[in-house]
Amino acid sequence: MADLTFYSGTMDSGKSTLALQVDHNHRARSRQGRVFTSRDRAGTGVISSRLGLSVSAIEVDADFDFWGYVVHELTHAQRIDYIVADEAQFYTTSQIDTLAKIADELDIDVFCFGILTDFRTRLFEGSARLVELADRVLTLQVETLCWCGSRATHNARTENGVMVTEGDVIVVGDVEDPDRPLPQVGYEVLCRRHHRRRLTAAAAQAAAMSPDVLPFD
Numbered sequence: 001m002a003d004l005t006f007y008s009g010t011m012d013s014g015k016s017t018l019a020l021q022v023d024h025n026h027r028a029r030s031r032q033g034r035v036f037t038s039r040d041r042a043g044t045g046v047i048s049s050r051l052g053l054s055v056s057a058i059e060v061d062a063d064f065d066f067w068g069y070v071v072h073e074l075t076h077a078q079r080i081d082y083i084v085a086d087e088a089q090f091y092t093t094s095q096i097d098t099l100a101k102i103a104d105e106l107d108i109d110v111f112c113f114g115i116l117t118d119f120r121t122r123l124f125e126g127s128a129r130l131v132e133l134a135d136r137v138l139t140l141q142v143e144t145l146c147w148c149g150s151r152a153t154h155n156a157r158t159e160n161g162v163m164v165t166e167g168d169v170i171v172v173g174d175v176e177d178p179d180r181p182l183p184q185v186g187y188e189v190l191c192r193r194h195h196r197r198r199l200t201a202a203a204a205q206a207a208a209m210s211p212d213v214l215p216f217d
């Protein structure tokens with residue numbers, strides 16, 4: 001019996017790396033798979049890991065028909081043993097329903113990877129449906145850290161360095177990196193406490209530098 005598995009973690013927790021490793025391990029045992037993604041930072045039709053690996057993938061947009069694609073392949077002498085699906089938070093409810101049907105009716109293992117919640121701390125559509133349907137929801141073992149050292153559980157969005165809580169749900173982007181110029185829209189992983197207080201690393205540093213908190217002479 002095939003399973004629908006959802007691997008989830010914050011941004012930058014190693015999900016795409018794991019997706020590529022899962023694909024590699026199955027291929028190494030002569031299993032035939034298909035790799036999907038949606039709106040990867042590196043462009044259309046690619047899964048890219050910050051560790052430097054990337055593989056080409058089938059791009060999933062809102063109209064992509066998983067069932068039609070898989071049935072077409074199977075009826076044209078192709079074999080599919082498993083599916084790897086990255087950035088699954090962006091998939092629609094109906095696409096996740098179809099992935100569950102593919103696992104159940106066609107006996108194809110489905111491995112999905114994605115972030116649970118958006119910058120407002122709300123579940124993404126695809127992730128919500130995966131939590132509802134998956135046989136297993138697994139949290140990535142490599143923890144990402146908030147600037148305070150606690151485990152990061154939430155994804156903050158910044159605009160010109162300032163944390164925001166309103167805007168479009170989907171804006172492709174990367175986590176901020178002190179070695180790169182400040183992006184117009186960036187992301188930072190935070191613990192819940194600091195997400196609630198809108199305290200990013202930069203805001204905490206600015207507060208620490210403020211004369212209000214310097215000791216009196």
Ligand SMILES: Nc1ncnc2c1ncn2[C@@H]1O[C@H](COP(=O)(O)OP(=O)(O)O)[C@@H](O)[C@H]1O
Pocket residue numbers: 009010011012013014015016017018048049050051142144
């Ligand atoms: N220079 C580096 N050295 C070691 N590990 C790194 C380096 N850069 C990135 N990583 C690892 O890669 C992870 C991000 O992997 P990636 O698959 O791109 O994440 P995700 O898909 O979850 O956003 C980081 O959490 C870190 O563990």
Ligand SMILES: Cc1cn([C@H]2C[C@H](O)[C@@H](COP(=O)(O)O)O2)c(=O)[nH]c1=O
Pocket residue numbers: 010011012015016039040041114115117118119120155156157169170171172173174187
């Ligand atoms: C929180 C949040 C993220 N996104 C985007 C930003 C990135 O392009 C992806 C996540 O990629 P990763 O491989 O997990 O680093 O999602 C978004 O569109 N909206 C959000 O609220």
